[in-house]
Amino acid sequence: MKCQYSKHLISVPIRSIHCQTHYQPYDLNSFIWMNTSVNQSARIWKCPICRKRSYDIVIDDYLC
16 A cells, blocks of 8 residues: 555554544655654644544554
8 A cells, every 4th residue: 555645655554543534544654754854834744635633643553
């Protein structure tokens, strides 16, 4: 499965606990890199799929 951020294969699948409309995970490394590589005012920390806040993330055990 490919990550929504990087378009590469997911190494550590995660989802936010607020993502209740989808089951598709995204990659932890890509998520952190994307939100820390830009300036602080541009950081969004949102799910790339449903755009809900992603402060509370969990590893998706289904795909591990």
